[in-house]
Amino acid sequence: MNNITSLFKIKYPIVQGGMIWCSGWELAAAVSNAGGLGLIGAGSMYPDVLEEHIRKCKAATQKPFGVNVPLLYPQTDELMEIIIHEGVKIVFTSAGNPKKYTAYLKEKGITVVHVVANKKFAKKSIEAGVDAIVVEGFEAGGHNGFEETTTMVMIPMIRKISNIPLIAAGGIGSGQSMFAAMALGADGVQIGSLFAASEESSAHSEFKQSIINADDGDTQLALKKLVPVRLIKNEFFKRIQEAKNTGASREELLELLGRGRAKLGMFEGNTTEGELEIGQVSGMIENIKPAAEIIHSLVEEFSITSQRMTHFKLL
């Protein structure tokens, strides 16, 4: 029991990242049923789709679950109204200003967590009154910070300035790295890539296979002139990288990017032309497993690491 398990009323301080095109009700419910915190990723959902996912998730689990809402899209107000109306008690916001919705959601009795990728936004989130923060390092998949600070550096850096419940994200793909993240000062972890490749993930099987195939160096942070995002280096990635290397402007990059690239790659399975958002830990993922088995392995590996480190003394 710690401040993360008590905040969310869950068994293990393990949050499944609310990822676009991967985490619908099926994944969120499976994670919550296994003792973690499942999150529905609203970033790829229209309001009516989100409503359906929340309803199905409520039917599939009695355990707490939440919704992740990236504050990037025009329909955010509508998404929030559905979340409130459906009685969801936990909201993770990301990719925007934490001041925008925190007070409003908290008034409605909702636990609010904001995802940050640097010290500045950690401070802003704390000022906005969030209940916890997710601190996401450079190695994480999907959208990322301009500072490029890694999990190893950022967790102790932010722990030093605040005692707020802190969830580490980025580079965590086993119970061993979960233990390391907590040694660095985190109270819990948020895991994306492992769950993106899980059985219950709504990602296309071709995308899941790309995650399994990925090795060291197969992802990279791209589109730094727009919003930095970690992608698998496929054909599409190589084209935008080539454009960048020859000095393409923001506008040229936007045109090259077009629309619906993430859906194309992650949901429709076009792994050459789509945008494939995944973390560096994809290099260590070898199997597609059920979410419950992932949680079970995390807990077991954590315990093995804990025992090993208990016996190691410097003096």
Added chain:
Amino acid sequence: MNNITSLFKIKYPIVQGGMIWCSGWELAAAVSNAGGLGLIGAGSMYPDVLEEHIRKCKAATQKPFGVNVPLLYPQTDELMEIIIHEGVKIVFTSAGNPKKYTAYLKEKGITVVHVVANKKFAKKSIEAGVDAIVVEGFEAGGHNGFEETTTMVMIPMIRKISNIPLIAAGGIGSGQSMFAAMALGADGVQIGSLFAASEESSAHSEFKQSIINADDGDTQLALKKLVPVRLIKNEFFKRIQEAKNTGASREELLELLGRGRAKLGMFEGNTTEGELEIGQVSGMIENIKPAAEIIHSLVEEFSITSQRMTHFKLL
């Protein structure tokens, strides 16, 4: 006692990175005298200068110390002959092919360690017969890999393929992160930035002050078209970044870079026009301390973290 302390015959599994313009005999001897492994950084030394530093180091400590040799420069053969002639028993090689000198040095009874920044070179080093490897993550200062894999991801990734003595580097700035690195599977750590800012570092006081002043996001990996190197974002950095953003070629970047930029910044103290190589942990370094005090703090923080984590159980 573990495989790193026994390999080098030292008290703590803490290696001081052999850094250009920072780690001469004074720093190496101070670290070795305090129970770590001090390394003279030969990368910024002509052969006669290295000879002088080795002799002074031998006079200043009875403990084991070593030399770091980046395999980048034309005088490498001469440097190796001096190392052998002076009876140095530990050599760290970096930035090159581990096959080039390993067998030769080992024949002379020297313990050989190679620094790698990806899985491919970890395998190559093991094949070359090195005694240990340093695995350096994206967050590290100075030269770095093209894969951009972070310490959090790379340590378990390489631990998985081999049981070779493994020294983690990059992002380690406290005993807390040292503990985390060892939880990830490392047997010891190599620390650069903290020692670059130490009292015994031969870096210019203006450079040390830049390290103290650095905050989250104040370093970045630059010159990726040449050899990636993590630098403080000063005026010089901004110019090369601007050139990159407008599509400068490799040749144009080389011309802009010119010669002696690292010496200018780190040794001569021109912090606006020089190249300032330092890791992301610079954002957490607050004081210039003697090397012995740094070692002492690392050991103490390690022990505090160890105790905290012993008491934390998931179940």
